[in-house]
Amino acid sequence: MGIVRDSDQFSRLRLRFIITAAGAFSIALLIICATINLWNYSLISQQADSMIDLIHESGEVPSQPPQPSSADTSDLRITAETPFQTRFFTVAVSKNGDFTVCDSSHIAAVEESEMVAIAPNILERARTRGFYESYRYAVFDEGDSLTIVVLDRSSDINAFESFLAVSIAVCGACALIALLLLVPLSKRAVKPFLENQERQRRFVTDASHELKTPIAIISANNDLIEQINEPNQWTERTRAQIKRVDELIRNLIELARSDEPLDQRTCSTIDLSRLALSATDAFTPLAETDGKHIEREVEDDIVITGNADELERLIGILLYNAIKHYEGTGPLRLSLHHSKRRTARKAELIVTNPCSNLSNDDIARLFDRFYRADSSRSRGTGGYGxxxxxxxxxxxxxxxxxxxxxxxGSVNFVVILPFARS
Structure with missing residues (x-):
């Protein structure tokens, strides 16, 4: 049985490690891919804008690097072939809204009628620079008119799209290769953790069992002293501490075993509604002894799959905790019903008790081992956290x-459990 449990836990930890590592690696690749492509897109835009500024300033594309001017051309590589490789046209817009093609001699793929049709669409965008399909444009205010310079960047756009597709494919391939490598490597990564966890569990269990012998001897000696000299305050205090240590040992053993995965062979279909009612009946006398009342609201026929003893232990812990830490006025309340999200097919168990001394920091740590929100109070009531x-x-x-x-003025403990598989 231990081998089965270890195998199940090993598989779950391996899967969690693979998902976490592969996810982190994929996110890193995605960030790198996005950064490179955004930088590439920005570079294309900057080069196009520099060329547009140069065309607007000189009215043509020079065959050699221009002299320093107001146009920033530091990111351009201009050669004797540049004028023949650069395709553009310019359109002027008068105050009356008339569009006039100023220069169409540097592009053959677009008719003048198309140029006039493109210009209004550019102005509607209310942006002085940007992309219109495969064209980069810029709008210049000339005072009494507007000049629109439209530069054909289809080759750059095609290259960008090709690079984007290739980079996505490469990142996907790298992520797949990493996933394939993580499958065998995860065994080595997870095994030391499981071995260390098993050592800790065995240490706690063995130490707890070893402590039982001296505790039993101390208890027997205390009984013998009471038989010889009659019980007194010293033997009574010793007995109380023996009981406290014995309970702590049992809790430590149970805590060590709680790390083990659920043994499916001990599971069955359980009527959680009946289990909740039974647990409430069992704790009602304890609550009434302290002058408290338990209210319950339990839906019928809530069925789940699990270990009945452990689930009964779960409900008992919550009820005992509610009775022990009851503060203020009002009833204790246990409710069991279908989850508010009907599609989730889950049961929702809520145990509520009046409580006024908890803070948000306490709530965040209540499930930490050996944590007690009020150490002195918990110690006085026998709590161990x-x-x-x-x-x-x-x-x-x-x-x-x-x-x-x-x-x-209260604290709610909410347990969500999945329904039994039909």
Whole structure:
């Protein structure tokens, strides 16, 4: 049985490691790919804008680098072939809104009628620079008119799209290769963690069992002293501490075992509604002894799959915790119903008790092992800060979750458990 459990836990940890590592690597690749392509797009835009500024200033494309001027051409590589490779046209817009083609001699793929049709679409964008299809444009205010310079960048756009497709394909291939490598490597990565966890579990279990012997001897000696000299305050205090240590040992053993995955052979279909009612009946005398009342609202026929003893332990922990830390006035309340999200097919168990001394920081740490929001109070009531950690472990093993929420003068412990598979 231990081999089965270790194998299940090993598989889950491997899967979690693979998903986490592959996800992180994929995100890094995505960021790198996006950064490179954005930089490439920005470079294309800057070069096009520099060329447009140069055309607007000189009215043509020079065959050699121009002299320093107001147009920034530092990112351009101009050669004798540049005038023959650059395709552009310019359109003037008068105050009356008339469009006039000023220069169409440097482009053959666009008719003058198309140029006049493109210009209004550019002006409607309310941006002085940008892309219109495969053209880069800029609008210059000449005072009494507007000049639109439109530069054909189809070759650059095609190159950009090709590079984008290739970079996405390369990143996808790298992510796939990383995933294939992570599958065998994950065994080495996860194995030391599991071995260390198993050592800790064995240490806690073995140490707890070893402590039972001296505790039993101390208890027997204390009984013998009481038989010889009659019980007194010293033997009674010793007995109380023996009981406290014995309970702590049992909790430590149970806590160590809680890390083990759920053994499917101990699972069955459970009527959680009946289990909740039974647990409430069991804790009602304890609550009434302290002058408290437990209200319950349980829907019928809520069925889940799990270990009945552990689920009963989970409900018992929450009820005992609610009774022990009851503060203020009002009833304790246990409710069990279908999750508000009907499509989730989950059961929602809520245990509520009046409580006024918890803060948001306490709520965030309530399920930490050995954490007690009020150490002196918990120590006085026999608490160890283990119960809620056990409850969380049980809920997790059953594929559910547990959380604590602060209400108006109360604290709610909400457990979500999946329904039995039909």
């Amino acid at each position: 283990i119960g809620l950690a056990l409850a969380q472990a049980i809920a997790t093993k059953h594929g559910g979750t547990i959380r604590a929420e602060l209400g108006k």
